[in-house]
Amino acid sequence: MPRYKMVNGERIQFTAAEETARDAEEATWESGAFDRAMADLRQRRNALLAATDFNALSDVTMSADMTTYRQNLRDLTNGLSTVADINAVVYPTKPE
Amino acid sequence: MSIIKLNNRAVKDATAVGSITGLGNLVFISRSTASSSSSVSITSGIDSTYKEYIFMFNNIHPATDGTHFDFQATTNGSDFNIATTTTTFEAYNHETSGVTALTYDPNKDHAQDTGYINLIDNIGSDNDQSFSGFLHLFEPSSSVFVKHFLFTGQRITSNDYSANDRTAGYFNTTSAITGLSFKFESGNIDAGTIDMYGVK
Numbered sequence: 001m002p003r004y005k006m007v008n009g010e011r012i013q014f015t016a017a018e019e020t021a022r023d024a025e026e027a028t029w030e031s032g033a034f035d036r037a038m039a040d041l042r043q044r045r046n047a048l049l050a051a052t053d054f055n056a057l058s059d060v061t062m063s064a065d066m067t068t069y070r071q072n073l074r075d076l077t078n079g080l081s082t083v084a085d086i087n088a089v090v091y092p093t094k095p096e
Numbered sequence: 097m098s099i100i101k102l103n104n105r106a107v108k109d110a111t112a113v114g115s116i117t118g119l120g121n122l123v124f125i126s127r128s129t130a131s132s133s134s135s136v137s138i139t140s141g142i143d144s145t146y147k148e149y150i151f152m153f154n155n156i157h158p159a160t161d162g163t164h165f166d167f168q169a170t171t172n173g174s175d176f177n178i179a180t181t182t183t184t185f186e187a188y189n190h191e192t193s194g195v196t197a198l199t200y201d202p203n204k205d206h207a208q209d210t211g212y213i214n215l216i217d218n219i220g221s222d223n224d225q226s227f228s229g230f231l232h233l234f235e236p237s238s239s240v241f242v243k244h245f246l247f248t249g250q251r252i253t254s255n256d257y258s259a260n261d262r263t264a265g266y267f268n269t270t271s272a273i274t275g276l277s278f279k280f281e282s283g284n285i286d287a288g289t290i291d292m293y294g295v296k
Binding site: 011022029 | 126127128129130131132133134135136137138139140160162163193194195197199201203218255281282283284
């Protein structure tokens with residue numbers, strides 16, 4: 001199916017060169033799907049870890065529930081091999 | 097002459113307030129409507145008429161789930177490849193899980209990148225998902241300064257987060273910017289409008 005671009009409100013069909021360039025972009029996007037999903041998961045996981053980092057200060061005693069929670073966050077990326085695996089990840093519940 | 101009397105902070109008996117001029121206004125220039133479009137380019141109407149241009153993105157809907165929305169600029173009307181440096185951060189909140197954060201990820205920044213620049217990423221493609229936002233481009237015709245821009249966008253992600261993204265940077269050129277091009281990293285812009293305004 002041919003592709004089209006909008007230029008100043010006018011719908012224009014891609015040239016052959018533009019189709020080839022876009023095909024290459026789409027292939028690059030597709031090949032990076034797993035890495036993007038993992039990066040997204042790690043970013044969210046790291047934010048959750050950072051939000052509880054103060055529990056690891058030397059003058060704070062970390063509860064067993066908090067220790068388990070943080071370990072589960074660290075283990076979140078274990079065994080993931082497909083984008084579907086990543087999308088199915090369930091974040092652990094933060095203890096009170 | 098009308099009589100204006102202040103009474104308990106209310107203005108009473110005013111029959112005329114005169115006119116206020118010189119405050120400027122927002123001038124609508126054009127609307128681009130995407131319809132299964134690989135890209136949307138605006139190469140007309142960006143010149144020295146205004147010192148600031150605002151682009152309003154209204155419910156930009158991707159054909160591909162989770163794709164990123166990018167843009168670039170041109171100084172000659174056809175080659176979109178200006179060296180660009182940006183930084184970005186986001187705040188997000190999940191619909192149900194309680195996962196929430198304010199984050200800065202340096203991997204999303206660009207430094208002197210001549211490729212398309214990411215404005216907002218991971219946009220859901222469900223029928224009710226999209227992103228909206230606005231982009232300010234400052235003095236695109238300056239022959240002295242680089243061309244600064246500020247973007248703010250609100251999206252629903254493919255995994256059901258509400259995310260507010262802030263991206264800012266500059267096109268590192270002292271040549272006049274005469275056009276912008278927008279596209280998703282994968283798939284078409286299924287639908288949505290981009291309105292361009294000049295700030296007078």
